[in-house]
Amino acid sequence: MTWSDETDRFVGSWEDGIGFYVYPTQRFKTVTIYAAWIRDLSPSDRALGALLPAVLKRGTQRWPNRVLMEQQLESLYGANFRADVGKLGDKQLLSFHVSVVNGQFLPGRPDTVGAALDFLTEVLERPQLVGGTFPQDVVEQEKTLVKRQISALINDKGQYAFSRLIELVADGQRFGLKKLGTAEEVDRVTSPALVDFLGQVRDESPFVFVVVGDVDPNAIRNHVAKRWSGAKKPLTTIEPYQGKHQNQTVIESQDVRQGKLNLAYRTGLTGKDAHYPALVMYSGILGAFSHSKLFINVREKASLAYYAYSRIDPALALMIIGAGIEFQDYEAARGIIEEQVEAMRQGRISDEEMSFTLKAYINDILSEEDNPGQLIGRQLEHLLIGGGLSGPALIEALQAVSKDDVVQVAQQVELDTVYFLTAEGDGQHGA
Amino acid sequence: MGRNQTMWEQLGELPVRETLDSGLEIVVLPKPGLKKTYATYATHYGSIDSHFTRPDTGEKVDVPDGIAHFLEHKMYEKPEGRDVFERFAELGAYTNAYTEYTSTTFLFSATSEIEACLDTLMRLVEEPHFTPENVEKEKGIIEQEIRMYLDMPGDRVRSNLMHALYQKNPVRLDIAGSVESIRTITPDNLYVCYNTFYHPSNMVMFVAGDVETARIIDYVANVEKARHLKPSGRIGRIFPEEPHDVAQKRIEQVMPVSAPLWLMGYKDQKVGFTGVDLLRHDMIRGMMWSLLLGPASKLYNDLYQSGLISERFYAHYTSAATYGLSMLGGETPDPAKLEAVLLERLPHEPFKREDLERLQKKEIGEFVSLFENLEDLAYAFNAFHFRGIDLALIPELLHQITVDDLEKARQEHLKESTRAVSVILPPREGGAAHAAHSH
Numbered sequence: 001m002t003w004s005d006e007t008d009r010f011v012g013s014w015e016d017g018i019g020f021y022v023y024p025t026q027r028f029k030t031v032t033i034y035a036a037w038i039r040d041l042s043p044s045d046r047a048l049g050a051l052l053p054a055v056l057k058r059g060t061q062r063w064p065n066r067v068l069m070e071q072q073l074e075s076l077y078g079a080n081f082r083a084d085v086g087k088l089g090d091k092q093l094l095s096f097h098v099s100v101v102n103g104q105f106l107p108g109r110p111d112t113v114g115a116a117l118d119f120l121t122e123v124l125e126r127p128q129l130v131g132g133t134f135p136q137d138v139v140e141q142e143k144t145l146v147k148r149q150i151s152a153l154i155n156d157k158g159q160y161a162f163s164r165l166i167e168l169v170a171d172g173q174r175f176g177l178k179k180l181g182t183a184e185e186v187d188r189v190t191s192p193a194l195v196d197f198l199g200q201v202r203d204e205s206p207f208v209f210v211v212v213g214d215v216d217p218n219a220i221r222n223h224v225a226k227r228w229s230g231a232k233k234p235l236t237t238i239e240p241y242q243g244k245h246q247n248q249t250v251i252e253s254q255d256v257r258q259g260k261l262n263l264a265y266r267t268g269l270t271g272k273d274a275h276y277p278a279l280v281m282y283s284g285i286l287g288a289f290s291h292s293k294l295f296i297n298v299r300e301k302a303s304l305a306y307y308a309y310s311r312i313d314p315a316l317a318l319m320i321i322g323a324g325i326e327f328q329d330y331e332a333a334r335g336i337i338e339e340q341v342e343a344m345r346q347g348r349i350s351d352e353e354m355s356f357t358l359k360a361y362i363n364d365i366l367s368e369e370d371n372p373g374q375l376i377g378r379q380l381e382h383l384l385i386g387g388g389l390s391g392p393a394l395i396e397a398l399q400a401v402s403k404d405d406v407v408q409v410a411q412q413v414e415l416d417t418v419y420f421l422t423a424e425g426d427g428q429h430g431a
Numbered sequence: 432m433g434r435n436q437t438m439w440e441q442l443g444e445l446p447v448r449e450t451l452d453s454g455l456e457i458v459v460l461p462k463p464g465l466k467k468t469y470a471t472y473a474t475h476y477g478s479i480d481s482h483f484t485r486p487d488t489g490e491k492v493d494v495p496d497g498i499a500h501f502l503e504h505k506m507y508e509k510p511e512g513r514d515v516f517e518r519f520a521e522l523g524a525y526t527n528a529y530t531e532y533t534s535t536t537f538l539f540s541a542t543s544e545i546e547a548c549l550d551t552l553m554r555l556v557e558e559p560h561f562t563p564e565n566v567e568k569e570k571g572i573i574e575q576e577i578r579m580y581l582d583m584p585g586d587r588v589r590s591n592l593m594h595a596l597y598q599k600n601p602v603r604l605d606i607a608g609s610v611e612s613i614r615t616i617t618p619d620n621l622y623v624c625y626n627t628f629y630h631p632s633n634m635v636m637f638v639a640g641d642v643e644t645a646r647i648i649d650y651v652a653n654v655e656k657a658r659h660l661k662p663s664g665r666i667g668r669i670f671p672e673e674p675h676d677v678a679q680k681r682i683e684q685v686m687p688v689s690a691p692l693w694l695m696g697y698k699d700q701k702v703g704f705t706g707v708d709l710l711r712h713d714m715i716r717g718m719m720w721s722l723l724l725g726p727a728s729k730l731y732n733d734l735y736q737s738g739l740i741s742e743r744f745y746a747h748y749t750s751a752a753t754y755g756l757s758m759l760g761g762e763t764p765d766p767a768k769l770e771a772v773l774l775e776r777l778p779h780e781p782f783k784r785e786d787l788e789r790l791q792k793k794e795i796g797e798f799v800s801l802f803e804n805l806e807d808l809a810y811a812f813n814a815f816h817f818r819g820i821d822l823a824l825i826p827e828l829l830h831q832i833t834v835d836d837l838e839k840a841r842q843e844h845l846k847e848s849t850r851a852v853s854v855i856l857p858p859r860e861g862g863a864a865h866a867a868h869s870h
Contacts, residue, residue: 004464027464029803066735070727074789077796101796105442137736144738151689152762157582255687255858257581291520300514303571306579324579352521359523366466366542367525370805 008369009391010210010379011217017232019208020224021379022217023372031113031213032099032372033120037205038235038384041092041174047146047181047189048197049092053083054142055194056096059128059135076115077101083123087179088384089238089315094201096120099372102214113215117223125227127198133191147183154254157421161260162322165419168250169264171243175316206235210379212372237386240270240317249418251330253425260421261333263321265341266414271314272387277397278405282413283312283319284357285406286344291356293340298323304333315385319413327422334418344410349403362395438823444802447644453655454632454662458812459647460639462805468545468640469805472556473536475635475817476628478608479601479753480533484667485627491669492623495615496601497608499628500530501573502621506537506555508565515555524548526555532602533751534817538809545642546650553654556634559625561618570613577607584686584855588694591682592758592853596698598678599671602754631655632662635816639805670753675700677851685856692855693766695773697844699748699755706819709750711828716748716757716844719837721790723780724759730773730780739769751818757844766854777845782834791829798825 004026012021039049063069073079079100086093100116103109127134154160163178170176180186209224211217244266269279287294287310298308308323321341325333343349368374369391382388389397439445446460481494506528507515519526524541537556541548580586590605597603607613638647677698704712724731724746734740746759763769801808815822 025464030800065732067727067729067732070725070732071789074727074793077799078793079796099800101799105799106795141736141738145741148690148741148762148764153689155584155688158579258575258578289520290516290526295516299572303568304575306572306576324575326575326578356517356520356523360520360525363523363525363540363542367540369466 010375014235014383016229017206017234018224018228019206019210019235019383020221021208021210022215022220023212023375024215024217025212026214027370028102028213028372029105030099030101030372031116031211031215032376033097033116034208034210034376035096035120035124036086036208036380037094037201038208039092039094039201039205040236041087041090041177041179043177043181043185045197046092046177046179047185048194049094050085050146050180051139051142051186051189051194052198052201053085053094053096054146055134055138056123056127057081057083058138058142060122061126061128062122064128072119076112076119077106077110079112079116079119081119085179088380089240089313090174090177091238091384092179093380094205096123104214113213117220121223121227129195133195136191139189139191139194143186143189146180147186150178150180150183150186153178157254157256157258157260158322158324161262161419161421162320164250164252164421165262165264165320165417168248168419169241169243169245169318169417171245173241173243174239175241204233206232208380208383210376212375235383238315238384240315241266243416245416247415247418249420251420251422253422256421256423259325259327259330259423261323261325261330261337262419263334263337263415264417265319265321266416267312267317267319267409268412269409270317271381271385275405275409276314277389277394278401278409279312280361281354281357281398281401282344282406282409283310284361285349285353286310286340287321289357289360291353291360293343293353294321294323294337297336297340298333302332302336304329304336308337314381314388318416330420330422338415341413341415344413345407347403347407347410349406354403354406358398361398365391365395438826442799442802447648449648449652451631451652451655453658453660454630455634455636455651455655456816457636457638457648457651459642459644460637460808461642461644462639463641465641465805466542467540467805468542468548468638468642469538469540469809470549470552470636470638470640471536471538471809471813472552472636473534473634473813473817474556474628475533475633476535476624477531477533478604478606479670480628480668481601482669483627484669485623486630486664486666487626492627494620494624495608496604496612497573497606498616498620498624499535500607501569501613501616502624503528503530503535503537504569504573505561505566505621506559508560509554509558510560515551518551518554519548522547522551524551526552530606532606534813536810536813540805545640545647549638549647549650550654553651556629557658559622559629561621563618566616566618566621570616573607573613574610577605577610577613580605580607584688584692587684587686588692588760588853588855589758591684592694592696592851595679595682595851595853596677596696596756596849597754598674598676600673600754601670603678627666630663631658631660633666635813637809637812639808673698673754676848679851681852681854683854683856685858688855688857690762690764690857691766692761693763693769694758694760694853695770696759696851696853697757697846698849698851699750699757699844700846700849701843702750702753702755705752707824707828709752709818710815710820710824711832712755713748713750714825714828715832715836715840716750716755718787718790718794718832719840719844720746720748720757720759722782722786722837723777723841725790727786727789728780730776734769734772739763739765739772770852778841782837784834787832787834787837791832794829795826
């Protein structure tokens, strides 16, 4: 069960529109299986994309309703199953995820992994159709739930402010589109349209199948090859952000108790760029950790916020800074944040900041190897960016980054858009 | 964990436990092959412990609400002006801490320099440094943390429900306290709480990772030895008698949410268990909810199909020595109808043996997978430890629970007089206009 360079890495390939990757480690007690169809986000069919996973999880030919499906999952020692829609950059991912305890740790050593594979295959391949379409009531129920999810975005203020910022930055580009679509788009979805869409997705959409856990890669490969074959559209990578707003600032108000300040910066670098590791170091020194400039200056020194962070989007070539602040501190907090970005530009970076940041990343990168979900996420990211480093290779690249490299990157990071969510009326002092 | 050795061997897990002279308990779980080592140092002291008698003087003490959480924040500050975040950063480790009703936990996660990290974790917890200035400064940060929670509908709906359910027990108050209560905190308050509750005999350390157990234990034992501490006297925790009835039947609050958020609670009158009895009590009530309202239940499915609940609906039971309660709810378009259907059907849904057997399988699976995620495992271990429960008893107890146990729990627990409801409502139409302007 110890670490092995042989099994503790992804093996697999992308062929004819199908990606197949296995990380056959023996270090985990569970096996995680992830499958997804990858689509370009588009207003014309994103609502169909949002609904398809939702209706597929409602019944299969073998387990025709959700009670029977849930009971099957319970019988598999509480297998965890999710079918949902995800978004990475300008891609919409119709995602299916099963994780199950490996039978070798259970009484009687049942073949839970085989059963979990069968379950997932059944969901993808043999949906419960009535008269050739999804049951009308099921489709209507799921439409109602998706519409509620759309309007629920407003409930999480941090997430809401973040997504408003991305929308403002995108300004019509596809990565600004919401993965669920609009209520009107969802309303227009019909059961026959979903069946047609499923056919189209199966025929064209790039399909990826990833497994992490103690399995035989060849057995999985055979399982996949037998059921899913190629001749699909090739996988295209995510289009990075190209626009150029000049310090666009948007302030909106709601009935909130805390202001949410978010800033978007153009970095000009995606995960596959040679200078990307320098950008990673840049963001780490600026705001990824509790020793970073933003946390120290906005929270610890000025006591203006409970959180203040920066993070980079490796696909879109963006960096986002966020902080939760008092309404009247908008100018002060924004001032301190921009001062930190300027300090980076001017190379005011200590040796300690370089070394703390490097060590923190090494810790994060190595820790990823203990988390099946993170391993799958990073594999997907590489596929959709069209490259990039991870694991030991990324560590090596970060170690090679010099302070000059960081400063060089700092000089190409430019403020694009600022978004501030503040209180209505009386709560709003001087913002 | 001695008498459950077989169970651990079956699982392939071999934890080692030791009690040091100072009274500190340490448990080390070797996880060969994992990159990460995860360690927690936790005290049996949480937000509800604001009234107590000091073990040294016997004096009765009342401290401001929210002080346990404040203390957790302040432990990161040290006299040399370099805080503990920095020291962990130097070691390339991640650190965090959290405060709950009955415990406070400090942690690190690291992939190298484990002994230096352990040393830093111990200094973090063992060297308090509170000054009027650094206490004052923290108030601004914690105020922002509290305000962040005030904007979280899920947090508010739970907070209001606790307020409705409990008349006296301090679980009715928010863990972080209020903006007003924390303003009254002083360094003296903090030292009294620290000296009472951060004594090693009131604490436990848990370490899991690819480590040598003996080495870790020796290392910690050596550091502890230098402190020359002996187990402290008993801490008198003072809890008011909780009346039978709820404080309020219903609390409603308007927030900018898209749909009503509804949560119903039942206050458990049967409290005061510890150890195996508490575990059994807890498991029976938890399994009762899984059968009544888990994702595989008929009732859940009917509610889902009628559009009254979404997949985020939940129903569970939680307890400690002085309180126990059930919470069930989620987002719903029609709180009145959801409540009516539940009140009508909850007393009559049949408990079936085949459903219980399937649930037992699920619970076993979840127990095994707990050992894969060190964060979840440490969390569960600490929570159980402070309630006097050995985690390893779960599989054995699980199979002793019968349909009759669940039926009896339902009769005892689902009483109208102990039931309360909390609802977050969206603003009325027209009241939610969002002004927008650019400059």
